[in-house]
Amino acid sequence: MEGILNRGSERLLEGARNKDVGFGWFDLPDSPPERLFETVEWLRGFDSVVQIGIGGSALGNRMISSALCHPFYNELTRKERGGPRFYIADNADPEGTSAILDMIDPTRTAYVVASKSGSTAETMANFLVFLDSLAGSGVKSPGGNVLVVTDKEKGSLRSFAEETGCRSFQVPSTVGGRYSVLSPVGLLSAGAQGVDINSLLLGASAMKSSLSKKKGISGDPAMVMAASAIHHFRKGRNIITFMPYSGNLDSFSEWFCQLWAESLGKNGWGSTPLKAIGATDQHSQLQLFAEGPDDKLFLFIVPTSRRDLLMPAPSWSSLDDLSYLEGKGLGSMLDLEALSTAAALVKKCRPVLWLEIPVLDAFHLGAMVFFFEYVTAVTGLALDADPFDQPGVEQGKRYTYGLMGRSGFESDAAEAREHFSSILGISACL
Amino acid sequence: MEGILNRGSERLLEGARNKDVGFGWFDLPDSPPERLFETVEWLRGFDSVVQIGIGGSALGNRMISSALCHPFYNELTRKERGGPRFYIADNADPEGTSAILDMIDPTRTAYVVASKSGSTAETMANFLVFLDSLAGSGVKSPGGNVLVVTDKEKGSLRSFAEETGCRSFQVPSTVGGRYSVLSPVGLLSAGAQGVDINSLLLGASAMKSSLSKKKGISGDPAMVMAASAIHHFRKGRNIITFMPYSGNLDSFSEWFCQLWAESLGKNGWGSTPLKAIGATDQHSQLQLFAEGPDDKLFLFIVPTSRRDLLMPAPSWSSLDDLSYLEGKGLGSMLDLEALSTAAALVKKCRPVLWLEIPVLDAFHLGAMVFFFEYVTAVTGLALDADPFDQPGVEQGKRYTYGLMGRSGFESDAAEAREHFSSILGISACL
Numbered sequence: 107m108e109g110i111l112n113r114g115s116e117r118l119l120e121g122a123r124n125k126d127v128g129f130g131w132f133d134l135p136d137s138p139p140e141r142l143f144e145t146v147e148w149l150r151g152f153d154s155v156v157q158i159g160i161g162g163s164a165l166g167n168r169m170i171s172s173a174l175c176h177p178f179y180n181e182l183t184r185k186e187r188g189g190p191r192f193y194i195a196d197n198a199d200p201e202g203t204s205a206i207l208d209m210i211d212p213t214r215t216a217y218v219v220a221s222k223s224g225s226t227a228e229t230m231a232n233f234l235v236f237l238d239s240l241a242g243s244g245v246k247s248p249g250g251n252v253l254v255v256t257d258k259e260k261g262s263l264r265s266f267a268e269e270t271g272c273r274s275f276q277v278p279s280t281v282g283g284r285y286s287v288l289s290p291v292g293l294l295s296a297g298a299q300g301v302d303i304n305s306l307l308l309g310a311s312a313m314k315s316s317l318s319k320k321k322g323i324s325g326d327p328a329m330v331m332a333a334s335a336i337h338h339f340r341k342g343r344n345i346i347t348f349m350p351y352s353g354n355l356d357s358f359s360e361w362f363c364q365l366w367a368e369s370l371g372k373n374g375w376g377s378t379p380l381k382a383i384g385a386t387d388q389h390s391q392l393q394l395f396a397e398g399p400d401d402k403l404f405l406f407i408v409p410t411s412r413r414d415l416l417m418p419a420p421s422w423s424s425l426d427d428l429s430y431l432e433g434k435g436l437g438s439m440l441d442l443e444a445l446s447t448a449a450a451l452v453k454k455c456r457p458v459l460w461l462e463i464p465v466l467d468a469f470h471l472g473a474m475v476f477f478f479e480y481v482t483a484v485t486g487l488a489l490d491a492d493p494f495d496q497p498g499v500e501q502g503k504r505y506t507y508g509l510m511g512r513s514g515f516e517s518d519a520a521e522a523r524e525h526f527s528s529i530l531g532i533s534a535c536l
Numbered sequence: 537m538e539g540i541l542n543r544g545s546e547r548l549l550e551g552a553r554n555k556d557v558g559f560g561w562f563d564l565p566d567s568p569p570e571r572l573f574e575t576v577e578w579l580r581g582f583d584s585v586v587q588i589g590i591g592g593s594a595l596g597n598r599m600i601s602s603a604l605c606h607p608f609y610n611e612l613t614r615k616e617r618g619g620p621r622f623y624i625a626d627n628a629d630p631e632g633t634s635a636i637l638d639m640i641d642p643t644r645t646a647y648v649v650a651s652k653s654g655s656t657a658e659t660m661a662n663f664l665v666f667l668d669s670l671a672g673s674g675v676k677s678p679g680g681n682v683l684v685v686t687d688k689e690k691g692s693l694r695s696f697a698e699e700t701g702c703r704s705f706q707v708p709s710t711v712g713g714r715y716s717v718l719s720p721v722g723l724l725s726a727g728a729q730g731v732d733i734n735s736l737l738l739g740a741s742a743m744k745s746s747l748s749k750k751k752g753i754s755g756d757p758a759m760v761m762a763a764s765a766i767h768h769f770r771k772g773r774n775i776i777t778f779m780p781y782s783g784n785l786d787s788f789s790e791w792f793c794q795l796w797a798e799s800l801g802k803n804g805w806g807s808t809p810l811k812a813i814g815a816t817d818q819h820s821q822l823q824l825f826a827e828g829p830d831d832k833l834f835l836f837i838v839p840t841s842r843r844d845l846l847m848p849a850p851s852w853s854s855l856d857d858l859s860y861l862e863g864k865g866l867g868s869m870l871d872l873e874a875l876s877t878a879a880a881l882v883k884k885c886r887p888v889l890w891l892e893i894p895v896l897d898a899f900h901l902g903a904m905v906f907f908f909e910y911v912t913a914v915t916g917l918a919l920d921a922d923p924f925d926q927p928g929v930e931q932g933k934r935y936t937y938g939l940m941g942r943s944g945f946e947s948d949a950a951e952a953r954e955h956f957s958s959i960l961g962i963s964a965c966l
Contacts, residue, residue, distance in 0.1 A: 161819025177635040180611050181621075191611075197816045198873065200845035200866040202783040205607040228815055228873075230858050231847055231866055238848040265854035283819075327962040334960070344831050345775065345808055353632040364820035371824025378775055378810060378824060378831070385658055386627045388932060389591025389713075390794035394801025394808060396928035401774050401808070415630035417661055418668040424695035428660050430942040436630040436661055439940065443628065443658075446935030449955035453931060460961040498826035501883060502818060505876030510869065512860040525879035530764070531890040532757040 114488025128494025130280030162283025224261020309472030544918030558924025560710030592713025654691020
């Protein structure tokens, strides 16, 4: 195990040094692009910001918002928020897109359209709808409202920026979508919401330095996680349960799921990341975790400190049974629940990894982002998988192009219909 | 297979007929409790409603809201909403609970506290915090703001209702938490938000009648799903991917995950429900689905009709490549993406089940709820598992009580610490 992991980490450092395709995320913490902070200020002048993107162009944005912004950020007053309301259009679902249209004044809204290729179907479809609504509000030139984040040269979005003169940022050509959160893809909307993006980058940079100095598997938390993931997958545990004890990390789990699944799910390999939130999922998935098949590795993610909220003494005699809670913190209770649940799983001989993180602020969130990117990349490189490509999603895209009538994809449409016809369809209709 | 499934469905009908413990959900659609509709009207008079519950006392509430209410319901004006804002306190996380406190005027808020046992630790802890905030606002008697939903006789919440004279509803003793969404546990908050709860019940009742008339496995969609789940688990596919193509069903997946995981994860059996949303997760998990291990059964959930949003012609020549989208619907595109993704998985020889549902309204959501409850219960009963208990979560609860210093649980605290000490802890700190 030590041999393959060392190989993984050597490949990572070499790829980063050579600035190979895929490895560009390694340098993002230390190289914020020009005009980033002034563009954030521009965004903060709007009533609303809509991020139009999908996958790596949306999950990181939601992850940062959930982790660092008020859970009901959009419901606060403008003064309380300090910045614009924030929406994410990351599905081709007419209900979701219509709902965002209901909430915004198109002329007072900034649209951050992010697609590395500049042609992602769902993103471009939503973009057409929002552009149309902007035009319908009398705005002839979209340059005052639209900002694109895309490849330096390729794709429709780059051409659009040139044609309309709208603001634009690059996704560096060596950075893949799921590793792009610390580029303008993720930083602009975070900054617009008042997140300290400089601290995010500093935290990531500090983690980069810290990991570079680690020696040997046991002293290196990233290597411990990579080794555990590989070991338990080989033992038949094909599920990796990502269970932070913090509601704010709910979307972090989804960001991690994409990172892990898309980077490592190839060549028949790949543990399936499963999202769980402590303590909530103790009342949902724990029964399966404890008494179902022994097919999971558990990652508990537990903050070592948090702002707490004290539980008062029950003031009604009917609640006297709860006196054991009096004067204790809700957060301390959550910490003890994490410990208890981990212990109960250990009693059942289920493998548990206990990851401690400091308090959840921008600096430490940046560090966590870099940590999990590093672990994921090393794991892939150790296993001879390319952690930066995603060839498996192309087939479905070609089928969709074909079925949508895009020229050049006619045979794909026929093939899609043929495969589809063999599916067992059942109707849960009445 | 047909034999064990028939046994499962016979056991279900017999248990329902005898009104055995656990089977009470079967009759919920046809027996709304008295005072339900007048209590909904009472709730609608408040500025905010907070549901205090966890697991089955929260997931169903969120599921109905997501499916049927405006995605930004709380951000709408009171007039647009028609009802109170709605919050759910379903974790012992001080950040989440504090955030709700930030948003409400305690005196203008109704608190629906739901716990079948009347003693769920996280729920009671949050309840103490909200009660204290209400008292701090000068409200001496909580009866004007608090409503409890709990067992008819047992537990602290029932005693509290008697002591304070606050409104109360029962969770019928034969209904388990995860099957309780069509009881006051789920219906009150839904009604408060303007959901047509009568239609929800009618839809569930119609599905009940429809399933009762089905004969033979192949003509019965519930049996097809149960048979597929059992077959593929036996073939080593220990993950069941629940993938609706509708953003509104995001929380339905989480509701289903609890139902399936807690009902079937026992005795070493139990496929792990995995949440995915189409088309969004095509850009997140699809790579793993297509090229990772062949360890999943895929359930596509696709509405057969939806309100659509047309894509306009691109008005900039740089976007001419998108002309294939012109005049098509965003929803039609989503439907074709579902078809394409299913076809691409079939090409890779991955098993796909295609579940069609009608348009997403209260009637059909109620039908879906009953459908999945029925499938889950039949699957468990067919496999000789009790789909209505959850013995595996008790150990962790005892450990938490012990660590919190509740008397009578001292030895549990010691045992928890001992097991915990054997866990591999790593620090992702700097």
